[in-house]
Amino acid sequence: MMATITRRPSITRRISTFFYHYPGLSLFLLLLPPLAWLLIVYIGSLAALLVQSFYTIDPMSMLVKEEFTLSTYEELFTAANIDVIKRTVYLAAAVTVGCAVLAFPLAYYMARYANRRIKGLLYLAVMLPLWSSYLVRVYAWRLILVKEGVINSVFEQLGLGSVVEWVIDRPYIGGTGTSLASTYLGMFLVFVYIWLPYMILPIHAALERVPKSLIDASSDLGARPGYTFRRVIFPLAFPGVVAGSIFTFSLTLGDYIVARVIGNSVFYIGPAVSSNLSFNIPLSAAFTVVSVVIMVIYLLIARRLGAFDAL
Amino acid sequence: MNDQPAVAVRFRDVSRHFGDVKAVDHLNLDIYDKEFFSLLGPSGSGKTTSLRLIAGFEHPSEGVIELYGQNVTRLPPYERDVNTVFQDYALFPHMNIWQNIAYGLMVKKVPKKEREIRVADVLEMVRLKGLEKRKPSQLSGGQRQRVALARALVNHPHVLLLDEPLGALDLKLRQQMQIELKAIQQRVGITFIYVTHDQEEALTMSDRLAVFNHGKIEQVGTPSEVYENPATSFVASFVGISNILSGAAAEKITGSAQPFSIRPEKIRICPPDSTVSDDSCGINGTVRDVIYLGVNTRYLIEIGDGIDINVVQQNLEATSMDVLAARGRPVKLIWQKTHNRHVINEG
Numbered sequence: 001m002m003a004t005i006t007r008r009p010s011i012t013r014r015i016s017t018f019f020y021h022y023p024g025l026s027l028f029l030l031l032l033p034p035l036a037w038l039l040i041v042y043i044g045s046l047a048a049l050l051v052q053s054f055y056t057i058d059p060m061s062m063l064v065k066e067e068f069t070l071s072t073y074e075e076l077f078t079a080a081n082i083d084v085i086k087r088t089v090y091l092a093a094a095v096t097v098g099c100a101v102l103a104f105p106l107a108y109y110m111a112r113y114a115n116r117r118i119k120g121l122l123y124l125a126v127m128l129p130l131w132s133s134y135l136v137r138v139y140a141w142r143l144i145l146v147k148e149g150v151i152n153s154v155f156e157q158l159g160l161g162s163v164v165e166w167v168i169d170r171p172y173i174g175g176t177g178t179s180l181a182s183t184y185l186g187m188f189l190v191f192v193y194i195w196l197p198y199m200i201l202p203i204h205a206a207l208e209r210v211p212k213s214l215i216d217a218s219s220d221l222g223a224r225p226g227y228t229f230r231r232v233i234f235p236l237a238f239p240g241v242v243a244g245s246i247f248t249f250s251l252t253l254g255d256y257i258v259a260r261v262i263g264n265s266v267f268y269i270g271p272a273v274s275s276n277l278s279f280n281i282p283l284s285a286a287f288t289v290v291s292v293v294i295m296v297i298y299l300l301i302a303r304r305l306g307a308f309d310a311l
Numbered sequence: 312m313n314d315q316p317a318v319a320v321r322f323r324d325v326s327r328h329f330g331d332v333k334a335v336d337h338l339n340l341d342i343y344d345k346e347f348f349s350l351l352g353p354s355g356s357g358k359t360t361s362l363r364l365i366a367g368f369e370h371p372s373e374g375v376i377e378l379y380g381q382n383v384t385r386l387p388p389y390e391r392d393v394n395t396v397f398q399d400y401a402l403f404p405h406m407n408i409w410q411n412i413a414y415g416l417m418v419k420k421v422p423k424k425e426r427e428i429r430v431a432d433v434l435e436m437v438r439l440k441g442l443e444k445r446k447p448s449q450l451s452g453g454q455r456q457r458v459a460l461a462r463a464l465v466n467h468p469h470v471l472l473l474d475e476p477l478g479a480l481d482l483k484l485r486q487q488m489q490i491e492l493k494a495i496q497q498r499v500g501i502t503f504i505y506v507t508h509d510q511e512e513a514l515t516m517s518d519r520l521a522v523f524n525h526g527k528i529e530q531v532g533t534p535s536e537v538y539e540n541p542a543t544s545f546v547a548s549f550v551g552i553s554n555i556l557s558g559a560a561a562e563k564i565t566g567s568a569q570p571f572s573i574r575p576e577k578i579r580i581c582p583p584d585s586t587v588s589d590d591s592c593g594i595n596g597t598v599r600d601v602i603y604l605g606v607n608t609r610y611l612i613e614i615g616d617g618i619d620i621n622v623v624q625q626n627l628e629a630t631s632m633d634v635l636a637a638r639g640r641p642v643k644l645i646w647q648k649t650h651n652r653h654v655i656n657e658g
Contacts, residue, residue, distance in 0.1 A: 213397050221394065222419055
């Protein structure tokens with residue numbers, strides 16, 4: 001006769017078994033930290049922001065008066081501030097379009113044609129700028145754009161110095177100073193440069209998910225490549241473009257560094273928020289609420305355009 | 312009088328290489344107009360590549376492909392009068408069912424009125440009326456399969472290409488769709504070229520079929536020709552089950568070492584001391600295993616030297632108890648010589 005040996009299962013095994021039988025409990029414990037973070041740190045600070053924007057500053061003591069009022073919003077919607085908001089939105093929109101136009105062909109090439117090696121190299125090339133400090137890159141661009149910078153000297157060498165001056169004098173793309181570093185165009189270039197990876201990666205991911213057989217099917221049904229692109233590839237990659245544009249748009253909307261280093265000394269939402277922080281927190285908060293509202297409107301439009309249909 | 316039907320698709324010495332791999336190797340094949348033609352073979356045998364060559368998704372490394380006498384070798388897919396039903400259906404996920412089906416008509420700028428009539432017609436044919444507004448993700452596998460079929464048929468192509476279209480369906484649905492597909496083919500009266508690895512499917516549906524192996528065609532013929540007179544040992548074993556005997560085993564049975572095949576259902580199991588008449592073959596063996604399959608029973612009979620012969624018998628009177636009791640019994644296998652098929656054994 002063999003004696004059966006029963007051994008108590010180890011403590012870790014018993015814990016595993018316990019959680020196996022209560023999947024709801026393990027899910028709760030897993031989600032507790034991220035949800036707490038989201039609710040308290042994220043939503044909480046947004047709510048605090050919203051509340052702050054309905055307070056106002058007491059002109060005598062320069063302290064925040066904690067009672068409900070719309071006077072901060074009255075102050076916000078003065079002509080000068082509306083100009084700031086409009087200018088920022090236009091810039092963010094231009095940067096988004098610029099990024100999308102540059103990113104799409106590259107992402108398309110990476111998803112459709114590049115072999116593994118080239119794809120890896122391109123990934124590296126796209127990600128590489130993100131490894132270095134954002135500030136360093138912005139200041140580097142300043143050196144490229146200033147009057148003594150690379151662009152100017154190249155154009156001068158070619159005898160095309162007047163072209164640069166002509167660009168600087170243009171309304172909407174030019175500026176008030178004497179170099180490209182103080183033009184709208186300069187800001188646009190720097191923003192497109194720093195946010196481009198955030199556009200390429202989601203578009204690439206979206207294009208990767210479009211099965212090859214859909215493209216075959218479209219051409220099988222008589223569609224030439226252009227038609228296939230417009231009716232099949234682009235609509236299916238559109239959620240990726242929207243995802244990317246959420247980054248480029250909101251990052252440009254909130255940025256307060258580029259406008260100071262490169263800008264043409266006019267105000268944008270980001271600098272407006274940061275410069276009001278020290279003496280008018282409610283106005284800063286109201287400016288921030290504006291960018292949140294703009295993003296919400298932006299997402300609603302994107303949904304209208306069918307950006308999330310293919311998800 | 313010309314009773315030879317028109318050739319719908321002609322492969323003239325077509326090869327398609329992917330690097331060193333010869334996916335299709337010097338293929339010559341005529342597929343006739345209005346024929347239900349199957350390309351049958353295991354995976355990697357070149358059948359799907361051949362289909363993609365007809366569709367235009369692939370282009371031959373060598374050779375010429377003709378559609379109704381026109382050389383289409385270099386034509387892109389959108390210039391060819393063929394449509395494809397894809398294995399994964401390839402329905403456009405961002406369009407509803409109506410838009411999916413109307414896609415080809417939209418591309419060709421067919422007027423709205425006609426478009427609506429034609430889409431309604433095919434929807435009726437594949438019995439999907441009322442689902443026009445749904446998205447592909449809201450349909451079952453069988454329904455998606457029908458949409459894919461409708462989307463191709465609505466264009467009235469001369470040739471319809473089907474790439475294992477029933478592969479993802481369960482057995483019952485598959486058998487039902489086999490019958491339906493055949494009925495639709497007869498109704499619309501166009502050439503169907505059907506890729507499958509399922510020999511039963513190919514035998515059920517085809518007017519003719521080609522058996523592929525290693526990028527080459529082993530045999531072309533009607534289902535009964537291919538089943539009853541397999542040209543090679545590969546065909547004999549791939550289409551249905553066959554016993555392929557060669558070398559010493561063949562010599563022991565027929566007196567000649569020439570390889571031959573014998574179908575398991577042609578063999579009778581007799582007592583070991585039975586006499587064999589002149590027009591029959593016989594060999595002694597032992598029942599090594601019995602597999603009870605409900606309708607019939609499969610026996611594995613060892614005839615020495617580790618060689619097994621498959622025998623299938625219908626369970627006319629026998630119960631599972633009876634047949635399973637046969638294990639280990641000495642028997643004699645007897646079959647008529649006329650059922651032996653000489654095959655080319657490429658090893």
